[in-house]
Amino acid sequence: MAIEKRFHSFLSSNTIVFIILFISSSFIIIYTIPPLNNIAVELSFDEDNAYIYLQEQLDLNTTHYRIPGTMGREDCAQYFVSKFQAINVNFSRTMQNFTVHSTDCQNVLFKLNEHKKNIVIFGAHYDSRAKATKDPDLDKRASPVPGANDGASGSAVLIELARILYQEKENLNCQVWFLFFDAEDQGKDSGGYGIEGWDWCEGSKKFTQDIHAFYNSSEEKIECMILLDMVGGNNLQFISEQYSTSSLLDELFDIGHGLGYIYEFPSIRSSRAVLDDHYYFVELGIPSANMIINFWNNPNWPYHHTVKDDNTTVFSHSLGVTGRTIEQFVYNNYLITAANSYQGNHPWYFDLNALDSEIMIILVVISISIIMLMIFQYLKNQKGSKRTFELLKQST
Numbered sequence: 001m002a003i004e005k006r007f008h009s010f011l012s013s014n015t016i017v018f019i020i021l022f023i024s025s026s027f028i029i030i031y032t033i034p035p036l037n038n039i040a041v042e043l044s045f046d047e048d049n050a051y052i053y054l055q056e057q058l059d060l061n062t063t064h065y066r067i068p069g070t071m072g073r074e075d076c077a078q079y080f081v082s083k084f085q086a087i088n089v090n091f092s093r094t095m096q097n098f099t100v101h102s103t104d105c106q107n108v109l110f111k112l113n114e115h116k117k118n119i120v121i122f123g124a125h126y127d128s129r130a131k132a133t134k135d136p137d138l139d140k141r142a143s144p145v146p147g148a149n150d151g152a153s154g155s156a157v158l159i160e161l162a163r164i165l166y167q168e169k170e171n172l173n174c175q176v177w178f179l180f181f182d183a184e185d186q187g188k189d190s191g192g193y194g195i196e197g198w199d200w201c202e203g204s205k206k207f208t209q210d211i212h213a214f215y216n217s218s219e220e221k222i223e224c225m226i227l228l229d230m231v232g233g234n235n236l237q238f239i240s241e242q243y244s245t246s247s248l249l250d251e252l253f254d255i256g257h258g259l260g261y262i263y264e265f266p267s268i269r270s271s272r273a274v275l276d277d278h279y280y281f282v283e284l285g286i287p288s289a290n291m292i293i294n295f296w297n298n299p300n301w302p303y304h305h306t307v308k309d310d311n312t313t314v315f316s317h318s319l320g321v322t323g324r325t326i327e328q329f330v331y332n333n334y335l336i337t338a339a340n341s342y343q344g345n346h347p348w349y350f351d352l353n354a355l356d357s358e359i360m361i362i363l364v365v366i367s368i369s370i371i372m373l374m375i376f377q378y379l380k381n382q383k384g385s386k387r388t389f390e391l392l393k394q395s396t
């Protein structure tokens with residue numbers, strides 16, 4: 001009897017140790033997968049060009065900023081058209097008109113290599129926020145945000161990417177979309193609405209509702225969507241954004257790290273789920289990643305939704321880091337001459353972020369089971385020793 005009991009407690013304690021080892025080793029395996037190696041290729045993204053494109057968008061502010069429903073917003077859409085026409089007069093473009101609370105809005109889409117089957121989308125919002133609702137100076141909270149980082153930076157990187165990828169288009173085995181969203185940044189934050197009653201990401205919501213109008217889903221496939229939001233600030237450092245498809249975002253971190261951008265793509269990252277333009281693509285099942293910074297509590301760039309989000313708090317190097325990382329991503333995965341030499345995470349189906357909640361539930365269930373097992377074992381031992389004691393007492 002005593003031997004059997006000892007065997008049972010040995011078995012149960014070993015089971016617990018086994019379960020703990022299994023869980024911890026699974027996590028160690030997931031987090032110690034070696035980083036991916038970039039293919040050797042010369043990058044040509046020019047950060048000084050990108051900075052000029054950022055400044056040119058800010059120059060439109062002298063009239064109306066780039067606020068939905070204003071001439072400034074219309075001028076900005078036309079500015080993109082002129083930049084893409086300068087790359088090639090026949091650059092394919094589509095303007096998607098829609099309204100938000102009766103205000104005319106417009107997403108702008110340019111396509112490269114339209115004959116290729118696999119589509120890669122690079123997106124950014126181009127509207128600037130109508131009110132600096134988080135400005136520490138309360139008197140400035142009704143003023144518009146210049147939107148140097150929040151708006152113009154991502155759009156500037158897209159234009160420079162279009163210029164360089166156009167030169168490589170014959171060598172790419174993919175179609176590339178450059179997608180400029182209107183009406184992303186007017187929702188309600190801690191200081192109120194950008195525009196009264198508006199939600200965030202109105203433009204991307206509308207685009208994804210009508211996405212089948214922009215391509216032939218029986219012949220073409222959208223492989224991924226990468227969003228650039230606030231990629232030009234001083235002290236650029238990307239976060240682990242939680243709606244993003246983890247295998248895609250992790251790959252971008254590996255690529256940036258491989259290019260030497262250790263500070264910008266840190267191993268230990270801030271983490272947050274941010275409702276942004278990539279969200280509606282994730283909802284459609286398209287692997288998507290948001291390249292975004294800590295904008296809620298960042299002593300290195302505390303200008304989010306303030307009037308200081310201007311050209312004194314952005315930095316061409318940040319645009320270069322972002323642009324070169326994306327350029328390398330395209331070559332790693334889609335350069336015809338480099339076919340099969342890059343072992344990345346394509347097609348980016350694995351998503352630890354989506355699994356997060358399920359993993360937590362499993363861990364909670366396992367933990368509760370272990371605790372119950374231990375309590376049960378303890379009670380059984382207590383009962384057993386009490387009985388043995390009584391038997392011994394009777395026999396004496």
Ligand SMILES: [Zn+2]
Binds near residue numbers: 129150185305
């Ligand atoms: Zn914003």
